[in-house]
Every structure is written in C-alpha cells, then in structure tokens.
Amino acid sequence: MDINKFFIYLIIMAGVTYLVRTLPLLIFRKKIHNRFIVSLLYYMPYAVLGCMTFPAIFYSTGDLISGIAGTAVGALFAFRNKSLLFVAVAACAAVLLVKVILQFT
Amino acid sequence: MEFKRGIRDGIPIALGYLSVSFTFGLMAVSAGLTVWQATLISLLNLTSAGQFAGLGIMAASGGFFEMALAQFIINLRYSLMSIAVSQKSDETMTTPARLAIGFGITDEIFAVATGKNESVGRNYMAGLIITPVIGWTLGTLLGASVGNILPDIIADSLGIAIYGMFLAIIIPPAKKDMKIVFVILVAAAISCTIFYTPLSNIISSGFTVIIAAVVASALGAVLFPKEVE
Numbered sequence: 001m002d003i004n005k006f007f008i009y010l011i012i013m014a015g016v017t018y019l020v021r022t023l024p025l026l027i028f029r030k031k032i033h034n035r036f037i038v039s040l041l042y043y044m045p046y047a048v049l050g051c052m053t054f055p056a057i058f059y060s061t062g063d064l065i066s067g068i069a070g071t072a073v074g075a076l077f078a079f080r081n082k083s084l085l086f087v088a089v090a091a092c093a094a095v096l097l098v099k100v101i102l103q104f105t
Numbered sequence: 106m107e108f109k110r111g112i113r114d115g116i117p118i119a120l121g122y123l124s125v126s127f128t129f130g131l132m133a134v135s136a137g138l139t140v141w142q143a144t145l146i147s148l149l150n151l152t153s154a155g156q157f158a159g160l161g162i163m164a165a166s167g168g169f170f171e172m173a174l175a176q177f178i179i180n181l182r183y184s185l186m187s188i189a190v191s192q193k194s195d196e197t198m199t200t201p202a203r204l205a206i207g208f209g210i211t212d213e214i215f216a217v218a219t220g221k222n223e224s225v226g227r228n229y230m231a232g233l234i235i236t237p238v239i240g241w242t243l244g245t246l247l248g249a250s251v252g253n254i255l256p257d258i259i260a261d262s263l264g265i266a267i268y269g270m271f272l273a274i275i276i277p278p279a280k281k282d283m284k285i286v287f288v289i290l291v292a293a294a295i296s297c298t299i300f301y302t303p304l305s306n307i308i309s310s311g312f313t314v315i316i317a318a319v320v321a322s323a324l325g326a327v328l329f330p331k332e333v334e
Contacts, residue, residue: 022207039326050292051317078276091269
C-alpha cells in the first residue's frame, strides 16, 4: 500500500476513535442525578459485554465444538470467581485440548 | 500507590490483549501491511473491533469517509463508557488528565474502572491503561513478526481468550444480581437474533453492539431503576 495513503487511513482511524472516547469525558463532568441515565450507565457494561460475547464466543476458535467447550470451562471458572487471566487461560487450554482430541478421532 | 494499583489491575487485561492483538498482527501482515504499520495501528487505536474493521477497509482500498464512519459507529460504545467513567471520577481528573485518559477507554478498562466500589482518580486510571497498551502493542508486534510460523491449532485456541475475559467480568456480579442477568440475556438475545437471521447482512457488527447494548440497558433502567443518592 502507498505509504501516504496508509498514514491518512491511520490518522482517520486513530483520530475518530480518540474523539469518540475523549469528548464525553470533557463534556459530562458534573454528577448526573437523572435516575434513568444513572441506571442506564449501571447496566451498560453488562449489556455491551453480553452482546459482544454471545454468540461470537462459540465461533472464536474456528470450530463450534471446541468453542462450546471453551465457553463451558470459562463460564465455570468465572462462576467460581477466578481472575480474568485464569479464566482466559483455562478457556484457551480447554479449546486446545478439545482440538487435539478431535485431531486424533 | 494509586498508579501501582492501576498497573496491578491492568496486568490481566494486558495478558488477555496479548492473544487478541497477536491475531491482529498476524492478519495485518497477511493483508499486506508491514510489521511496523501493524504495530503503529495498535499503539494508536487500542481497539479490537475498530482495528479489524479498519484493516478490512485498508485492504479493500475503501474510501476515507467510509473509514471515518465505520470507526465512529463501531467505537460509539466508548462514548457511553466515557460518560460512565466521567461519573466515577474524583477531583484529580483535570482537563489535561481527561485528554490523556480518554485515549485508553476500552471495554475491559471501563469494566474494571466502573466495577470498583470507590471513585477513581487519574493516577489509578493511568496505571490501568498503560499495561494494556503495552500488551496490545507488543502482542501485535509479536503476531506480525512470528505469526507465520505459529501452528494454526495454537492460534485458533488463543481466539477465545478475550471472550473468556468477558465471562470473568460479567458472571461474578451477575451471580449476585438477577437484574444484571436479565440485561445480559436481553443483550445476548438481540445479538444472536441479528447474527442468526438475514439481519446480519444489513446490520454490521458495530451497529449490533450499539443496538443490543442500548436496548438491553435501557430496558434494565426502565424495569429495574437504581436508587440515586
């Protein structure tokens, strides 16, 4: 790719992403007391992560069987309050194990 | 002290990012970018969905307006997160601090920051952001450099890492609060509905996140409003 064109793409990407993140931090400084807005913001992270995780997690490994196995193992350890890293590694390990088993069957 | 605490909380996020950005580096190089171009994109953008979409637009020689609009739509959810972080900030969050912290609002950093019981300051946020930035950039560099020699079975297994992290963020609070379970189920149901029907041809993944997140959290806010102190 032409190097100048690459830098224009890069500046647009980084610039738009930065503004989308930073402008609300600059604008909404006072504590919001509106009950609906406060509630909306409280539920937002769970909604965002919920829709980003499902159904994408099942297809994240290239085959559905290992994806479901990894989801089950990850959910189990998350349910037991294990750390972010532990859950992520356990899910990857479960996927790898299933993939290895599938290769030999 | 606050900075150190932020760094410590950022380590698991950084390790999770390593694997996802590794995949990004791998894909960027196979799309024709150099190792340093891929690394620069990760250093300056710090976003998964936006970068993967941006890479596709670059590879297809898409228009600049298309690039701007795609990034705006896919990353619009960060605006909502920034508002929430703003509400959670203490008095150390001055205008220069906000200009710097704004760079690092991601799904996971946001979730950790707003999941804390007390308000957060700029030093904590700086620590919480710097480690994931290093992980995200380093992972891209590694993936772009050595990705070609990595067996597929390993690369595919790493694909679930980021979602495992998401589960670890949402399941513990959901166990204690059925209202959160409700919101997660509604969001997941909308996302699945779009994914498994022809709607996915007209609604991009970025728009899916916006629609599902806004509808699910608004429904939660209407049905189960929080107490305001």
